[in-house]
Amino acid sequence: MSSRKRLITGVLTIGLLASPAFAFDFGRPATPDEIKLWDIDVGPDGKGLPDGSGTVTQGKQVFSDYCSACHGENGQGGIKDRLAGGQGTLASNMPVKTVGSFWPYATTLFDYIHRAMPYPTPGSLSSDETYAVTAYILSLNGIVPADGKVDKDSLPKIKMPNRDGFIPEPEFDPARLFHTK
């Protein structure tokens, strides 16, 4: 038996022993518990939002602790993205794209803060802290009141000012793609 043949036989044997149910033995089953650890995405319908809640008042403190160093005191004038204001500027020569003027879904704000912020320690905010700072940024834009609170039921119901400001490219329009009539 050539060494090459022995090698192939060996690989096949290991493959057969290690493959319980699949036609190919690539990968391993993902357990529900570990999927939960990574399954962080939130859809515009609110799917994926966790339990918990946060108020504007709580969010003001979270923002001051973790966000204002880059985004400015009230979400403006910082070294990174401006978060508030800009409404009414999108058709001007100097459009100001912020959460209030441009973002179409409040759920996206929760998702993005939860996955990507604060920049040095992404994912470190608790669900309650994330709801709170989401509420605060929305309040800076006049979208929730100063005594407001958000949770998984209220967040998807918020209609953002620029919700209807997007035109899908016809080729990849989610409302038409895969809907053959």
Place this chain on the structure above:
Amino acid sequence: MTSKATIDVLPRPASVSRRGFVGGLSAGILSVAATEAANAESLADVPDRGPGADLSAHSERSRFAKIDRIPESTPGKRNIDPSNAINSKTPHQRLVGNITPTDLHYERSHSGVPDIDPEQHRLLIHGMVGKPLVFSADDLKRMPSVTRVVFIECTGNGWENWKKADPDLTVQNTHGLVSTNEWTGVPLKFLIDLVAKDKDSTWMLAEGGDGAGVDRSIPLTDEIVNEAFVAYGQNGEPLRPAHGFPMRLVMPGFEGNLNIKWLRRLKFGSAPWMTRWETARYTQLLADGKARQFQLRMDTNSVIIQPSGMMQIQQGYNRISGLAWSGHGKIAKVEISTDGGKTWTQAQLSQPVLSKAQVRFQMDWAWDGKPTRVVSRSTDEQGNVQPDRQSFIAAMGTNALFHYNAQQTWSIDAAGRVRNVLA
């Protein structure tokens, strides 16, 4: 059409006088400068041969060939500290051929370059599937693979010229956010079969293992299912960290940011997730204040690289060359105008012309020394023609920031100085 200049590059016959020879060139090309420069040097001046350096584990560029990308930020923000950079641009003006050297492939990262140990990296595929699975980098390498040469282009490529044209920009500044590499990996279709995707799943979320967890919703069209792959190889070697080591999605012809780097999760669903990247970021604001969304495909594009911004050319023979590419398929033709877009001549394409890959074009040109403008326009196999700037801006406005594919014009003044202009 322009008159076709016949460029004679053969040595002049001894029996023909210089005056007569020059006069005989149909376009009046002068070879005098080259001849006299040649007379000023001698082969005796070329250094002697001798033993070289020891052989080594890998090869560096010659110390005489220093070529670098440039880390930059948003339009107009150049010469910045690398800690403030959001991209790093390919030096097209220093490169030849169709393939970008691996270390010079443009880079766009949203939260720095993670230092990932492939032993610890995992790819989770779940959602609307029969069998949610976890894969290691080694798992992927054991699977059937594809290898394909494709361009990847940041949607911000060209964004310096939306509102104005800084005259001191090079082609690296204007078009350094597109590159072409050979990528190797596992077809998405194979992974879809492994996890037994639900047939009602029409969209896929792809998420990166970077700090930002960049994620995009990808429609599962036949084209994408057939062409996308999860790559672990780049120009024959493992991916470089800046380009997604140990694994990334490759989406031939589509927005660079859809080619999710450091890929760690694919989730199957039935509608887009409306992530920050596909709502607040990579959407194109039109003049009326509405924004174009899910403009996922990169359009037909081209740029002249020789000559280009900040170069200086000489009167007489010049070889014009550049790169063309389209997310719709193969480039069918590239035309060049040397009179600011009045007349056009078809350029030669270097072979092979590959679908959704950059291709080198070139054309011989005799410059008469008068100020002019050079511009290229590409047409792809689907008949899409790269738009002139005026009609492009009329359709898109000047606020879109992304997907700038208007024809690039370089002006040439009487001294031969080449500069970036709008049209």
